[in-house]
Amino acid sequence: MxxxxxxxxxxxxxxxxxxxxxxxxxxTTGDVALYTALYGSRFAVQSSDAFAEGLGYDRAPxxxxxxxxxxxxxxxxxxxxxxxxxxxxxxxxxxxxxxxxxxxxxxxxxxxxxxxxxxxxxxxxxxxxxxxxxxxxxxxxxxxxxxxxxxxTSPAPIPVVPELPESLDPISLGNAVPLLNQSAWDDDLAGSHFRFSDYAKGEKIDHVDGMTVEEAEHQLATRLYQNTAKVHFNQHTEGQGRFGARLIYGGHVISLARALSYNGLANAFHIAAINGGRHVAPLFAGDTVYAWSEVLDTAEIEGRRDVGALRLRLVATKNRPCAGFPLKDTEGKYQPDVILDFDYWALMPK
Amino acid sequence: MxxxxxxxxxxxxxxxxxxxxxxxxxxTTGDVALYTALYGSRFAVQSSDAFAEGLGYDRAPxxxxxxxxxxxxxxxxxxxxxxxxxxxxxxxxxxxxxxxxxxxxxxxxxxxxxxxxxxxxxxxxxxxxxxxxxxxxxxxxxxxxxxxxxxxTSPAPIPVVPELPESLDPISLGNAVPLLNQSAWDDDLAGSHFRFSDYAKGEKIDHVDGMTVEEAEHQLATRLYQNTAKVHFNQHTEGQGRFGARLIYGGHVISLARALSYNGLANAFHIAAINGGRHVAPLFAGDTVYAWSEVLDTAEIEGRRDVGALRLRLVATKNRPCAGFPLKDTEGKYQPDVILDFDYWALMPK
Amino acid sequence: MxxxxxxxxxxxxxxxxxxxxxxxxxxTTGDVALYTALYGSRFAVQSSDAFAEGLGYDRAPxxxxxxxxxxxxxxxxxxxxxxxxxxxxxxxxxxxxxxxxxxxxxxxxxxxxxxxxxxxxxxxxxxxxxxxxxxxxxxxxxxxxxxxxxxxTSPAPIPVVPELPESLDPISLGNAVPLLNQSAWDDDLAGSHFRFSDYAKGEKIDHVDGMTVEEAEHQLATRLYQNTAKVHFNQHTEGQGRFGARLIYGGHVISLARALSYNGLANAFHIAAINGGRHVAPLFAGDTVYAWSEVLDTAEIEGRRDVGALRLRLVATKNRPCAGFPLKDTEGKYQPDVILDFDYWALMPK
Structure with a gap:
């Protein structure tokens, strides 16, 4: 055995x-430092103990x-x-x-x-x-x-497919955020003067910047998460596999796109829910990731006057800037350079 | 908008x-660990809480x-x-x-x-x-x-050029260093028996070692600093740009050269002032950085018997060892493999 | 001078x-995070303060x-x-x-x-x-x-060769481990139900997975350890040296192999002693490391009922899976893709 x-x-x-x-x-704060080094994230709440404490957190989450x-x-x-x-x-x-x-x-x-x-x-x-x-x-x-x-040859089981929500109800949002001391929210330090009410359903934002990914970076990230999926780490086998290269952990793409989205969504400080997400195409080292967002919806959260919720579609591409908001072709299929279609609720101060 | x-x-x-x-x-200490991993710095004050506390710091700065x-x-x-x-x-x-x-x-x-x-x-x-x-x-x-x-086509403004000091006055140095308990300075642990009085104006030191830089390294560093300059991160655009490659953040070079300078300046534990600095030529991944130093001046700091100040020129090169102290050609222009000319005051125990 | x-x-x-x-x-915990990112280690005692504290440690060592x-x-x-x-x-x-x-x-x-x-x-x-x-x-x-x-031309000194133990006596083991509260050892969280008594002398375990090493990774690791050996860092000289490439620090290989050994030895939570070790062949960036282990011996530790000791041979290879347990050829020489032969005592809960 x-x-x-x-x-x-x-x-x-x-x-x-x-x-x-x-x-x-x-x-630990060691993980936090590595996360910053891997993605360059700049959201103030997660970057600064002082900023977070002023708002009502114990420290930076x-x-x-x-x-x-x-x-x-x-x-x-x-x-x-x-x-x-x-x-x-x-x-x-x-x-x-x-x-x-x-x-x-x-x-x-x-x-x-x-x-x-x-x-x-x-x-x-x-x-x-x-x-x-x-x-x-x-x-x-x-x-x-x-x-x-x-x-x-083993027989097929009786199929069981769970019913899954298309999106989370706004009432379920915000549990990971204390009631914020709104007066402590400093737009200069946060990096944007655009608050919840400045965003409208249907609005699209090109996050402009691109980030090229190296093998060492995604391997460091994926090991940091103690994720052991073989396809991310073994060039000896993957070089002979279906892609001829190590596949980058899909979560690495989500984090890159989220960090890029700071430019345009600097006050969207918290991911309150993941409605859905698909890794549409694989990413490999040497590729450059770009991203854009669409405001799918806006919502009040019952009982909270401090923050509102934006339902955002976060789309990442590889080797293609996003000024044209690339997504699907006329037949409804994802364009070939789209790699991520991610639907989440973000919270933003009012 | x-x-x-x-x-x-x-x-x-x-x-x-x-x-x-x-x-x-x-x-955080996470940033400190990453800094060590990125440059291999070995100055004892910044590396050891115990060493720093013995001298009078709260802990390792x-x-x-x-x-x-x-x-x-x-x-x-x-x-x-x-x-x-x-x-x-x-x-x-x-x-x-x-x-x-x-x-x-x-x-x-x-x-x-x-x-x-x-x-x-x-x-x-x-x-x-x-x-x-x-x-x-x-x-x-x-x-x-x-x-x-x-x-x-916009009109030129009235030019305003500030008067800048060629170097900082020694009296302005040392504010970031507590009065040191000199008896706690252990040369073996610090890595050198050469103290302030052992260095003389005009002395040149070849730091011997070389360090090759990888794309992942400078990207991790530059993101750690939340520095967003596009030229450092985007191969998709920079590959078609003036250099055909991502440009390495100039500060990465300063840190590499400073870490290399430990070999010859191990007791120069603190940068008290930056008199001036120029990034003379760009650095790219795959290049190997070497460094040498010249003692431009030595100075007492009024009111302090624990430390003296060395004014140091720190020169970094790429792909060229520094035994010959490369700097400028006969016409006064920087030699092509010189990448950094950095002028600073360092403190050293007496 | x-x-x-x-x-x-x-x-x-x-x-x-x-x-x-x-x-x-x-x-610091920064070093711990980097260590995890570099090797993907998953041993519960070192990964979780809560797990370690439950056993009797002050926190995760x-x-x-x-x-x-x-x-x-x-x-x-x-x-x-x-x-x-x-x-x-x-x-x-x-x-x-x-x-x-x-x-x-x-x-x-x-x-x-x-x-x-x-x-x-x-x-x-x-x-x-x-x-x-x-x-x-x-x-x-x-x-x-x-x-x-x-x-x-300097004369040869009188040779002095110390007598070295072939292995550590089991009685010397366990000093770095408190007496464990055995009831707190949770096999699900630790990742394996195999305890000390499940392993037998002579047993061989293929650790299955492979890990490809990048230049940035081994340089980050080796600098983190403030190890300054030139061969690991300087492509400008090593590119013209005996291997034509930077040599990876041997300890990096030990850590990679040890992390891979989690798959099969998840409860071998502590290295109590290093009996011997040899870096049989060099490793370079781009190579993929695999590993296997052999149980060389099992031992009780006098005075301890909580843990037993496994003497393990940990063998690492490059670019060669270890299902066949590669080691030496018929003439007793290491096979060319074997890079590490490491003999250590690990502790495992009973």
Missing amino acids: TKTTSGNFFEDFEIGQVIRHATPRTV IDDLLTFHIVFGKTVPDISLNAVANLGYAGGRFLSPVYPGDTLSAVSEIIGKKENSNGKTGVVYVRSTGYTAEGTEVLDYVRWVMVRKRDE | TKTTSGNFFEDFEIGQVIRHATPRTV IDDLLTFHIVFGKTVPDISLNAVANLGYAGGRFLSPVYPGDTLSAVSEIIGKKENSNGKTGVVYVRSTGYTAEGTEVLDYVRWVMVRKRDE | TKTTSGNFFEDFEIGQVIRHATPRTV IDDLLTFHIVFGKTVPDISLNAVANLGYAGGRFLSPVYPGDTLSAVSEIIGKKENSNGKTGVVYVRSTGYTAEGTEVLDYVRWVMVRKRDE
Whole structure:
């Protein structure tokens, strides 16, 4: 019997199965510094203890996506080591601020599975929850992945496909943000004078800048998240694989695009929910990432006068500036240089 | 109206204008670790809490150049996003030690501007000040940059060129260093038995070692400083630009040269002032940086018996060892492999 | 007289000589984050304060190899700057846990030297000890290096070759581990249900995964350890040297292999001793590292019921998967793609 984990295959997942993932991880200011070095993020709340404390936080919370990546990374050895593709996200909620010193763990429940018609793979739906050592839930989200079958002759299970929300209800937003002392919000320090009321549904913003990704960078990032998916790290095998190159972790793209979005959305300080997301095309080292955003909706949050919510579509491209807001072609298919279509709720001070 | 910042052009700056920069930044031991990983710096005061505490510091202060880069980085989106060149520095003073936990912000005043004869660009002079959340000034310095005009037909302003000191007066040095408990200075741990009195004006030191720079390294560094200048990050555009490659942030060169200078100047533990500095030629990934120093002057600091000041010229080259102390040719022009000519006051224990 | 250190040559070392090394170094959570980013290590004790505290640690200790690399790095300027090769390690003991906030220094004693028959080089044996600012010894080990002679005509010294243990006695193990509260060991969080009694002498484990190394990664790592050996950093000279490329610090390989070994040895949470180690062949950027382990022995530790000791051989290869457990050819010579043969005691909960 081998002591080595080779990951789960499609047949190994059962509806209702709960998996407690290894390895608990204490988040530190070291992680925060690396996150800044990897993406150049400039949102004031996450960058400055003084700014955050003035608003009512205990100190600067870590970037929401750092929380996401760490929780996601824990699920990889059990959920997606044999994944062919990470198909999508839905229903992601940020439930509590995470501070340096907090220890994050993750647990997942299998909530759906459906074999593909080719009989070789299937789709597994998983709800994963990140929580602290004290038991506080900080994040939950659903993702679905295409996983290989161990044995192509094994019978197809009865398909179970969970009903997933197209977007989170605004009432569910803001749990990870204390009631803000609005007078402490300094637009100069935050980097923009545009507040919640300055944004309108349908508005599109080109984030202008581009960022070229190096192999060392995405490997450092993905290891920082203790994400072990083989495709990101092994040129010896991936060089002979379907792409001929290491595939960059999709979350790296989300973080790059989010950091680029500061230019135009500097006051969108918090990701309150992930409505959905798709990695439309792969990214490789040497490519340059650009991004643009569309305001899909704006919403008040019941009981809160300090912040409003913007539903944003964040689109990333590779090697293509976004002044023309590239997305889909006339047949409704993604244009070839679009790599990410990400739908989230951001909070912004009023 | 766009919500995206495209930076200021020559016409946008007014004499006396004060700009409060985004984003405040809490410095942490994570930044210190990254700084060590990026440059391999070995000065004992910045490396060891125990060493620093024995001398009279609260704990190990962060590297002076880390303070400089973070303050500089904040000024970029407002001052030099449309800069053609960062022409020089003068009058830089380190005013207070910076410790992990301090939050740094920056403010700049426009103190001069002068259009170039080509009518396309102009030089803007800026005094920038870095300060903590408690209001303590930690650094100020002047730099001047060549900036594009938005409109080449706009009239030239009346030229204002500030008078800048050729060097800082020794009496202004040492504000960022507590009175040292000299008996705690351990030469073995510091790495050299050469103290202040062992150095003489005119002495030249070859720092011997060379360091090759990778794209991932300078990008990580420059993002760590939240410096957003496009030329450092975007191969998609820079590959078609004047150099065909991403330009490495000039401050990265200063930090590399300073770290190399440990071999020969191990007890020069603190940069007290930046008299001047010029980035003579660009550096690109794959190049190897070497450095040498010349003692331009030595000075006592009034009221201090613990430390003396060395005025040092720090010269960096690319792909050329410095045993011959390369600098200028017979016509007074910099030799082509010289990339940095940096003039600073360092403190050294007596 | 030069102020620059050019390192010691074979003639400079004397038996019994004690060298106090520069630079003391406070270890921080920043270093821990970088270590995670560089290797992707997932051992729960070092990853989670909560997990470690539950067991009886003050908090998460730093990775044993991070301690090793920092102590080793300090010895380089004095011991191995002119080394032709780092020939081996023996008798390494981890004596006390190291926590973020501890300041590490190193001292070395020359315990042997023997000139090689070529008259150009010799082997120097050194015992190095790492200790905290409070004087607690945290690590000692012997290494021997081949060092150039300054002058090939200088006479050969009387050879002194120390007797070195083939392996550490189990009774010497465990000093860096508190008595563990065994009930707190959570196999799910640790990542494996295999405990000490599940491993048997002779068992071999293929760690499956491979990790490709980039120039920026090993340079960041080696500078983080303040290791100054020229061969790791200077492409300008190494490109014309014996390998045509920068040589990757051998310790980087040990850490990569150890991190890969988590898959199969997730509960082997602590390196208690280094019995021996050899860097069999060089590693260069672009190579992919794989690893396998063999259980050389198992042992009880007198007085401890909480943990047992596994003596492990950790073998790393480049560009060759380890399903076949590659090691030596029929003539007893290492196979060409084997790069590391490392013999250590690991502790594992019972």
